[in-house]
Amino acid sequence: MSNEAVYGIMFYLVSAVVLLSAVAAVTLRNLIHAALFLAISFVSVAGIYVLLHADFLAAVQVLIYGGAIPVLIAFGVMLTRTPGAAGSNPVNTKTYIWGLGITGALFAVIMLSLLKSKFAMQGLISKEPSIEGLARLMLGDFLIPFEFAAILLLAAMIGAIILARGGEAK
Amino acid sequence: MPNDDILLRIGASLRELFAGVLPGPDAVDVAMYFVALIACVALIFTNAVILILAERKVAGFMQSRLGPHRLGPYGMFQTVADVIKLLTKEDYRPQGVDKWVWAMAPVVLFVPPVMVYAVLPFGKNLVPVDLNIGIFYFVAVSSVATIAFLMAGWGSNNKYSVIGGMRAVAQMVSYEIPLVFSILGVVMLTGSLQTSVIVEKQSGIWFILLQPVAFVIYLIAAAAETNRMPFDLVEGESEIIAGPFTEYSGMRWAMFFLAEYASLFAVSAIASTLFLGGWHGPSFLPGWVWFLGKTYVMIFVFMWVRWTFPRLRVDQLMALCWKYLIPVSLANILITGIGIFAYRAMGG
Numbered sequence: 050m051s052n053e054a055v056y057g058i059m060f061y062l063v064s065a066v067v068l069l070s071a072v073a074a075v076t077l078r079n080l081i082h083a084a085l086f087l088a089i090s091f092v093s094v095a096g097i098y099v100l101l102h103a104d105f106l107a108a109v110q111v112l113i114y115g116g117a118i119p120v121l122i123a124f125g126v127m128l129t130r131t132p133g134a135a136g137s138n139p140v141n142t143k144t145y146i147w148g149l150g151i152t153g154a155l156f157a158v159i160m161l162s163l164l165k166s167k168f169a170m171q172g173l174i175s176k177e178p179s180i181e182g183l184a185r186l187m188l189g190d191f192l193i194p195f196e197f198a199a200i201l202l203l204a205a206m207i208g209a210i211i212l213a214r215g216g217e218a219k
Numbered sequence: 220m221p222n223d224d225i226l227l228r229i230g231a232s233l234r235e236l237f238a239g240v241l242p243g244p245d246a247v248d249v250a251m252y253f254v255a256l257i258a259c260v261a262l263i264f265t266n267a268v269i270l271i272l273a274e275r276k277v278a279g280f281m282q283s284r285l286g287p288h289r290l291g292p293y294g295m296f297q298t299v300a301d302v303i304k305l306l307t308k309e310d311y312r313p314q315g316v317d318k319w320v321w322a323m324a325p326v327v328l329f330v331p332p333v334m335v336y337a338v339l340p341f342g343k344n345l346v347p348v349d350l351n352i353g354i355f356y357f358v359a360v361s362s363v364a365t366i367a368f369l370m371a372g373w374g375s376n377n378k379y380s381v382i383g384g385m386r387a388v389a390q391m392v393s394y395e396i397p398l399v400f401s402i403l404g405v406v407m408l409t410g411s412l413q414t415s416v417i418v419e420k421q422s423g424i425w426f427i428l429l430q431p432v433a434f435v436i437y438l439i440a441a442a443a444e445t446n447r448m449p450f451d452l453v454e455g456e457s458e459i460i461a462g463p464f465t466e467y468s469g470m471r472w473a474m475f476f477l478a479e480y481a482s483l484f485a486v487s488a489i490a491s492t493l494f495l496g497g498w499h500g501p502s503f504l505p506g507w508v509w510f511l512g513k514t515y516v517m518i519f520v521f522m523w524v525r526w527t528f529p530r531l532r533v534d535q536l537m538a539l540c541w542k543y544l545i546p547v548s549l550a551n552i553l554i555t556g557i558g559i560f561a562y563r564a565m566g567g
């Protein structure tokens with residue numbers, strides 16, 4: 050078996066896991082289960098990054114989308130809903146036409162932009178360590194936008210702390 | 220003699236053996252990865268048995284009692300008996316649990332520590348997978364353990380478990396930050412995330428001497444990340460029974476402890492990689508013996524801390540992390556940066 054064949058098999062396996070768990074995340078009635086399947090989907094995307102030799106991106110994907118985001122979602126569900134896991138999914142049947150319209154429009158926009166743009170399929174995978182190039186871009190060429198993003202995040206964090214603290218008792 | 224390392228010789232002869240049977244060098248590489256995986260899992264299992272006995276012996280020593288002493292010389296077979304007992308117990312599933320989430324949680328919890336072993340530099344040329352981003356990989360993979368605690372806490376459908384799961388998440392997410400910041404100090408000194416390079420650069424001086432503050436922060440944050448005393452609020456048996464573990468029994472329950480000891484070994488090994496010079500040591504012993512020796516010293520330190528300090532309260536835990544550890548670790552990064560700059564300016 051050649052290396053390309055192994056690569057292809059791995060790619061389709063990982064893609065199947067990504068897509069199937071994404072479908073499960075959308076269709077499952079239990080929100081916690083949906084969040085966990087979303088986590089599986091996110092972490093499997095890291096597998097595709099590994100296949101593309103983007104090792105740093107894969108690790109970031111696992112760190113953020115494996116460790117932080119699902120926990121945030123699960124916390125959101127747990128804090129807003131009653132403990133019964135079965136009754137945790139609100140289904141609104143009255144406005145599903147609106148929902149269908151909005152989702153359809155979003156889907157159309159994404160598909161249009163996907164079909165319009167040209168993707169370079171060849172010569173993108175480099176065996177060089179990706180972290181050095183990333184560091185040069187982030188802390189060199191794009192230093193100012195990078196620092197702006199940092200300040201934005203800091204402001205958001207301080208805002209969250211103030212909101213969580215609540216007003217002073219009068 | 221480092222070149223006559225017995226493990227390297229075993230590896231080389233295995234490689235020759237595979238080369239005779241398998242087609243192509245890639246297949247041999249894959250086979251060698253499987254050998255490394257099996258070796259790591261074997262290490263985890265035997266190590267857990269040894270560490271549980273060691274923990275009980277150390278605890279006994281520190282509390283002026285004997286610890287286990289009935290079975291075998293010095294109670295050496297006590298853990299083996301315990302494992303057999305746990306294996307033969309009924310696999311009991313409480314009625315109200317969320318079946319799949321509850322059943323998968325111990326398995327998911329066990330995955331990150333096993334994956335961390337891939338980048339541990341056991342010796343020169345003895346890294347299972349010498350990743351370019353080794354240390355960052357360790358950070359990324361071990362963050363996934365959080366979700367396993369959440370699964371166990373939620374899936375058990377028990378209020379104590381949910382409280383424990385929430386504590387676990389709050390604690391592990393918070394203490395990840397000082398852990399990463401303390402590692403950053405060492406990464407700044409070496410300019411590499413590769414574990415083998417980090418050890419290589421310590422041939423002259425161990426980084427514990429250059430980064431003592433980072434070492435202490437790493438110790439505290441790692442103890443919190445592995446949920447060990449004085450940060451075992453997740454279990455907190457006097458408050459919330461056993462936290463996320465409450466509804467588990469038999470081998471599923473044992474999986475939690477297996478995972479705890481696996482990650483205890485992993486964080487200790489990372490500590491000896493980052494701060495204690497890894498495989499470096501006088502050459503009358505092979506490198507991996509030095510590495511394991513330093514790791515076990517670190518494990519003893521963790522046990523020592525565990526049986527010395529009382530458990531923190533939740534608010535104290537958060538205050539320690541956000542008000543002390545994070546500012547100190549940020550200052551450490553700043554001072555390290557200034558130090559490196561000054562060293563370069565002096566023409567070092």
